[in-house]
Amino acid sequence: xxxxxxxxxxxxxxxxFVIRVRVVLxxxxxxxxxxxxxxxxxxxxxxxxxxxxxxxxxxLHGGRPVNESQVIVxxxxxxxxxxxxxxxxxxxxxxxxxxxxxxxxxxxxxxPAWLAILFLSKTEEERAEGVERAVAALETLEGAFADCTxxxxxxxxxxxxxxxxxxxxxLGWFTxxxxxxxxxxxxxxxxxLLAAWEQRFRTAEAAKGVxxxxxxxxxxxxxxxxxxxxxxxxxxxTL
Amino acid sequence: xxxxxxxxxxxxxxxMAIRVEWALRLxxxxxxxxxxxxxxxxxxxxxxxxxxxxxxxxVHDGKPLAESTVIVEYIDQAWNDGYPIMPxxxxxxxxxxxxxxxxxxxxxxxxFAIFVATGEAQRKAVHEAQQCLKTLETALEGKxxxxxxxxxxxDVIVGWIAYWLPIIEEVSGVTVVTDEALxxxxxWFGRVVDVDVVKATLPPRDKLVALNKARRExxxxxxx
Numbered sequence: 366x367x368x369x370x371x372x373x374x375x376x377x378x379x380x381x382f383v384i385r386v387r388v389v390l391x392x393x394x395x396x397x398x399x400x401x402x403x404x405x406x407x408x409x410x411x412x413x414x415x416x417x418x419x420x421x422x423x424x425l426h427g428g429r430p431v432n433e434s435q436v437i438v439x440x441x442x443x444x445x446x447x448x449x450x451x452x453x454x455x456x457x458x459x460x461x462x463x464x465x466x467x468x469x470x471x472x473x474x475x476x477p478a479w480l481a482i483l484f485l486s487k488t489e490e491e492r493a494e495g496v497e498r499a500v501a502a503l504e505t506l507e508g509a510f511a512d513c514t515x516x517x518x519x520x521x522x523x524x525x526x527x528x529x530x531x532x533x534x535x536l537g538w539f540t541x542x543x544x545x546x547x548x549x550x551x552x553x554x555x556x557x558l559l560a561a562w563e564q565r566f567r568t569a570e571a572a573k574g575v576x577x578x579x580x581x582x583x584x585x586x587x588x589x590x591x592x593x594x595x596x597x598x599x600x601x602x603t604l
Numbered sequence: 605x606x607x608x609x610x611x612x613x614x615x616x617x618x619x620m621a622i623r624v625e626w627a628l629r630l631x632x633x634x635x636x637x638x639x640x641x642x643x644x645x646x647x648x649x650x651x652x653x654x655x656x657x658x659x660x661x662x663v664h665d666g667k668p669l670a671e672s673t674v675i676v677e678y679i680d681q682a683w684n685d686g687y688p689i690m691p692x693x694x695x696x697x698x699x700x701x702x703x704x705x706x707x708x709x710x711x712x713x714x715x716f717a718i719f720v721a722t723g724e725a726q727r728k729a730v731h732e733a734q735q736c737l738k739t740l741e742t743a744l745e746g747k748x749x750x751x752x753x754x755x756x757x758x759d760v761i762v763g764w765i766a767y768w769l770p771i772i773e774e775v776s777g778v779t780v781v782t783d784e785a786l787x788x789x790x791x792w793f794g795r796v797v798d799v800d801v802v803k804a805t806l807p808p809r810d811k812l813v814a815l816n817k818a819r820r821e822x823x824x825x826x827x828x
Contacts, residue, residue: 417706417739431698433705440698459667462678466671470655505655 370427372397375411377404379586381479381534382434383422384575388530389438389453391571393445405593435468438530453530455522467509467520468531474502479535482542483587492546499550506532507556518565525571533566537576541583607666610635613649614660615642616807617815619764620672621660626760627679629801631686673704676760690757703743703750704761711736711762715769718776719816720823726778733780737765737789744788748795755799766796767806775816 374390374397376383390397402411402421414423414430424431424440431440442453455461481495509528514520520528543549553560567576577583610628612635614621628635640649640659652668653661661668662675664682669675680689691697714736717729740762743750750758770793773780783790796802 417702426695429695431695431702433702436698436701436705439701440694443694443697458678458681459664459669461681462669462674465674465677466655466669469671469674509655 370429373400373425374398375400375402375408375414375423375425376421377402379537379577379583380421381476381538382420383534384537384577385434385530385534386422386424386437386441387575388525388533388571389441391573391575392453392525392530393441393450395441395445404590434534435472435531438527442527451524453521453525454527460522463513464520464527467506467513467528470502470509471506471528471531471535474505475499475532475535478502479538479542483538483545484590496542496546496550500552500555503551503556503559507559510558510562519562525566525569529562529566533572533576536563536567537578538583539563540578540580541587544580544584607663609665611638611663612636612660613638613640613646613652613663615640617812618659619768620658622764622805622807623672623760624660624662624675624679625805626763626801627676627689629804630689630755630760631679631683633679633683633686673708673761676757680757688756689751689760691751699743700750700757703740703758707736707740707758707762707765711740711765715765715772718778718780719772719820720827722824726776730778730780734785737781737786741786741788744792749792755796755801759796759799763796763799763802766793767802768812769793771809771813771816775813775820 372390372395374383374386376387376399378401387399400408400410402408404421407419411421411423412419414425415432418432420432422432422434422437424437426440426444431437438453446452454464478495478499482492482499486492486495510520519525520532525533539550549560551559551563566572567578610633612621612624612628614624614637616639625635625637638646638648640646642659645657649659649661650657652663653670656670658670660672660675661670662678663669664678669678677690691700711733714729714733718726718733721729743758747753749755750762755763769781781789781793797806
């Protein structure tokens with residue numbers, strides 16, 4: 366039955382994967398207990414709830430763990446559905462599949478580029494190459510936005526949807542990247558629709574307090590991660 | 605004039621494309637299969653999937669979809685009065701999606717690593733693959749398939765391994781799955797290749813071996 370059992374989210378404040386889940390919980394007006402994990406020293410609860418990936422986010426619903434951010438978002442959407450709550454995925458099966466395709470695209474293309482820019486590149490060239498890869502993916506997403514939304518403010522059918530939260534989760538770290546490279550990754554000159562989308566997403570009610578926007582704080586946190594043991598970057602990163 | 609019917613753009617040796625065929629056949633849906641030459645992709649494929657240009661692509665009444673895991677879920681919903689592929693309960697669905705994602709992200713990478721490596725790098729990749737398969741295996745305990753009694757979503761997504769892995773082992777000169785190390789996996793392999801929709805679609809073994817032998821040689825000489 367929907368809603369029975371409390372919600373607990375194990376997360377990390379900068380993780381794009383955690384942020385997207387928090388935005389969805391906000392969209393659904395669902396109360397939850399938030400636990401900030403120290404990724405260099407993971408809690409027994411985290412390791413026990415997600416022994417396979419050992420990563421955040423983990424959503425505990427009535428004590429049962431759901432892992433993997435896109436899986437969690439879909440789970441929340443399916444369990445807490447109905448006329449009184451906004452839908453994250455479209456109800457039409459084709460539209461839903463298109464949304465899932467673009468969500469997969471974001472994590473396949475934007476994800477690794479983001480990682481490379483902030484954590485894996487050892488030279489200026491490598492970082493610039495990561496930036497170009499990210500921008501190329503964003504340009505494709507710009508085209509998708511133009512095709513799919515037809516003038517509406519978000520990728521979602523009625524407000525913020527699946528692709529919005531999946532891409533939106535990265536906006537926290539993008540704040541840091543923008544400061545690092547001295548210009549906006551979502552460049553209004555190259556991707557004007559996404560640049561406008563970025564502003565709308567950042568200021569949306571559901572994103573309040575959940576999408577970090579303090580570049581200095583993010584860059585300082587990045588320093589601590591760069592000093593951490595390398596295995597923090599495996600398991601497809603949860604930073 | 606609306607295009608009607610179901611078309612699959614695939615490639616005969618692609619495990620990703622075969623998933624789509626399995627899903628359609630489980631539902632009893634007729635489809636036209638277009639076998640692509642990946643070195644010379646058709647104009648239609650590039651038009652239907654300009655974002656990633658990959659197979660498989662499903663076109664249903666003129667509407668294209670890419671990404672095999674997405675396509676399989678779509679098929680389950682579009683023909684939702686047919687054979688149930690996804691579990692009914694949202695929590696079980698979440699477990700299934702998680703396992704499929706894990707297999708795609710970790711197992712596929714490990715299996716590919718075995719295929720393109722030799723020596724110490726290959727030994728490490730074999731170990732990685734065994735660890736991945738061990739993790740998957742825990743979800744088979746007490747069950748015939750990942751879906752329970754019946755072939756389900758995770759079986760559709762991961763089932764390719766049952767046929768392709770023995771070929772990868774043969775071509776790469778390694779052993780990954782044995783009855784001693786991975787008994788549940790091994791038993792599941794046998795059940796998978798016996799499923800009707802699987803039997804009807806598996807590419808000829810000798811052809812697949814020959815193709816993969818040639819591919820491995822290409823990889824090894826490129827790395828040298």
